[in-house]
Amino acid sequence: MNTQKIKTLTEWGAAILLIVWIYFQSPYFNYYHLSPLEAHQQSERTFYYGPSEVVEEVEIGDARIYLGTYKNWFSANMVLKHKGIFWAPGSGVGGHEINKSKDLSYSWSGSSIDKDTMLMRFYGIVTNPEIVDVELDLVEATLNSDSYQKDQINTLSFHLKNHRMFLFHWNMQENNYRQVAIRGLDENGEVVYEEEWP
């Protein structure tokens, strides 16, 4: 082999090595995923939680929310779209304890997902088997407990499936709501459980 050939091969080798280096240290190799489920799994894995059993995947614009349970915890982990085709961990990873002595357990969190969306999620799990529907009452956040009328209450309703988890969501930038009451209703529409936050 002459020196020219060796030089050519060395240069090609260096070029390939550099490309491989860029590829492996890139977040597109180990952080951004083409599949939202993979982003969700990585999010839980690096949080030292789960893997949770996903009971439902909810699509809200550029976000996916994974309702799931793991042992005695429930969670609604969110992953977000990145650059149109990739998915990356968002927020809400990690579970909240399921309080078996209560009819239902819930949690909420809000996060800004783009400049027009402040996504509020109110989610939970129902342990009382009698409950078939969950309702959440919302009012404008600016209204005090004694300053709103019945007709200013917006009620969101969620019909439970076999997995017993529920999720309410709204965009705080469009509707600056706060929750004032949650109810669990039985088959006949009777209130079985009610909790209020004045």
Next chain:
Amino acid sequence: MGKIIRRTLIIVCLFILIPDIIYMVTEAFSRDLPREIREKMNSGETFIIDVDEEVKLDQDIIEFEQILMLEDETLLLFEVHNNEPGWSFPATALSIKDDKGNNYTYRSGSSSGKKWGSIHFSNYDALPNDVQNLVIDFSWFDRSFRIEVPVDQEDR
């Protein structure tokens, strides 16, 4: 033609890697510990307990280095070697227990990110001077571990 392609590739790649190359060089010359912690270690008033224990937590490795016993506080030094990028280590889930039944919870802390993970410095309340045994306790959802740390008082 081949010459132009491969040389362009090399130059473009090197250009993309400039931040990484700078990071690697500065990393090689930087010290891992912040100055105030190094000063405390060298002051002679700090009692340093070498922990030197490694724990596998899921896919990551947690390396406990030292516990620094100071007059008014305790410092726990450890490294987290991550297998993949993701959430930062939940340092609040680490508590220290002494042989007198006291439990010291995480008070504050700092960490610095590395290519391979992170270095953590967590603050706890001061420990009793005559402590013989310590336990580092980790409790996070269903993950937990405990490390027993004998304190050799003769080293003081």
